[in-house]
Every structure is written in structure tokens, then in C-alpha cells.
């Protein structure tokens with residue numbers, strides 16, 4: 001994994017994020033952060049160690065995985081009229097046994113309760129490419145997140161939604177990673193992983209309690225930097241991005257995986 005020379009946002013990081021510490025710490029250590037604060041920032045090095053523990057092959061697939069963000073379709077549902085977001089989408093199911101299966105492609109739906117800007121309608125996005133969704137990198141990330149979900153909600157089936165997002169920024173049009181503002185996703189657990197930042201300023205992740213009090217702010221800069229959020233206990237948002245060099249393309253690629261409890265299929 002390459003690390004972009006992008007440390008600018010560190011200088012404006014207003015608060016020290018919650019960090020689990022040693023990359024080799026067990027899942028229980030991470031869970032204590034989630035139980036205590038409702039969120040956790042995991043540096044890329046720690047995520048890489050955790051993914052390697054699940055599947056040593058995950059790393060060899062990273063380049064194909066990351067390159068697939070260059071083949072995303074424009075999101076035409078943006079109620080703010082913006083044309084700065086590209087995406088693909090997939091739905092999976094997780095069973096208490098740990099088995100994760102891809103579901104038939106389907107629209108993405110959020111109620112207006114959770115997305116006042118774009119919710120309330122079924123939104124149809126192109127599926128994540130088969131070789132990406134079945135590849136070792138994405139499978140390892142989904143599985144790792146499902147382990148965390150299973151600790152938050154033992155013995156539950158999960159409805160899993162996977163989103164590839166690219167947010168583009170221009171000098172005359174900032175890119176808004178979360179145009180709906182500070183929000184919950186309306187699920188149980190959310191994993192947000194940085195894939196790549198290119199020529200981007202800002203894009204700071206902020207977490208809040210359910211009363212709207214800010215808990216922390218941190219910037220996902222390096223590939224693999226990850227925010228883990230208990231969506232039942234914390235809200236989140238990301239500040240707009242601007243191009244650092246207006247003469248060059250600027251974008252922010254992230255993977256978002258959400259997990260929601262669902263009834264067992266009889």
C-alpha cells in the first residue's frame with residue numbers, strides 16, 4: 001500500500017482521536033473503545049495487521065481493489081444538485097456462523113429520518129464489480145467489520161451494505177463527503193476506510209454523541225486509515241474537501257461498510 005505525502009490535515013486536527021494502540025491488540029481492546037466512546041479511529045497500520053490475520057492474501061489484491069475506484073458511476077440522486085459523487089454498491093448477508101454471502105443486486109434505501117437530503121426514495125446504483133466484491137481485500141475488510149458487529153450484537157444476522165465512494169473537488173465546487181450533514185446511517189455499525197486521497201485538503205471526520213456534542217475529529221489520510229462507529233450511539237460527518245492544487249484533479253476515495261441486525265431467514 002502506498003502512503004500519499006498528505007499530512008496537511010494533521011496540523012488542523014483539533015482533538016486527539018481514540019486509538020486502540022498496539023496493532024497486535026486483540027479485538028477485545030478495540031471493543032472496549034467502541035463500548036466506551038461509541039467510535040474508534042484505527043490507523044492503517046493496525047487495520048493492515050488485522051486484515052493480515054484474517055487472510056494473508058488480502059494485500060496482494062489491494063492494487064486492483066483501489067484501482068476499481070476509477071470506474072465508478074456518477075450519483076445522479078443528489079438532491080443538492082451536486083455532481084461531485086461517484087459510487088458503486090453491493091448488499092451482503094452475514095450469519096452468526098461467520099458466513100458472509102452476496103445478495104442479489106438491489107436498490108439502496110434510507111428513510112428521511114436518517115438522510116433528510118437524499119433519503120425516502122430507492123436509489124439504484126451500479127453494482128460493485130464481481131472481482132472486487134469477491135476479492136481478498138474487500139472480503140477481508142467486510143469480514144473484519146462483521147467480527148466487530150458480532151461482538152456488538154452477538155448471534156445476530158446482519159444486513160451488510162458496501163459502498164464505494166469517490167468525492168471530487170474543484171476550485172469552484174467543494175466536494176461534500178457527507179452532504180446530508182451530521183448524521184447516523186440508520187444501522188448498527190459503520191466502518192469507513194480510506195482508500196486514497198489525491199490532491200485534497202480537509203475532509204475531516206467528526207463524531208458526535210446523539211445530542212450533537214462533538215466527541216472527536218480526525219482525518220483519514222493514509223490508505224487503510226479507518227473510522228469505526230457504533231451507529232446506535234454516535235453520529236458522524238465529514239467536512240468538505242477542496243483541491244490543494246486547483247490545476248489538478250482532486251478526489252477522495254473511501255469504502256463504507258454498514259451492518260444492521262436483521263431477522264434470521266427461516
Ligand SMILES: [Fe+2]
Pocket residue numbers: 178183184185236
Ligand atoms: Fe454515514
